Amino acid sequence: MTDRLPGAFAELEPYADRWCLPTEAQRYRRRLDSSMAELLAFYDAFFPRAEEAIEYCDKFSLDELPEDALNLLYLLYSLITVAMAVEIFRQPKVVDAANAVLDRVGEPIP
Secondary structure (H helix, E strand, C coil), X not given: CCCCCCHHHHHHHHHHHHXXXXXXXXXXXXXXXXXXXXXXXHHXXXXXXXXXXXXXXXXXXXXXXXHHHHHHHHHHHHHHHHHHHHHHHCCCCCCCCCCCCCCCCCCCCC
């Protein structure tokens, strides 16, 4: 296994391969394809460290993020996506949305 995250966040490495995803569409698809147990495990492991992760990423310009910090940022983006399912919907899918789908044609980078 190759370390994808900064050393200070080594305990989150088990989630890196699954949740360090560069696009919102990939993160949302992963959320929908995950069980609530998987979402809760990721959320419970990372949420307490979220502020620290933001502070770490803020040390760098967005244009010059080292790869490990970029992966940490992707992990934060995934946490945001997962948090909606955990805190609000209590399920991977949006409640009462039937089969509604929203496809983004662009998104902020990184």
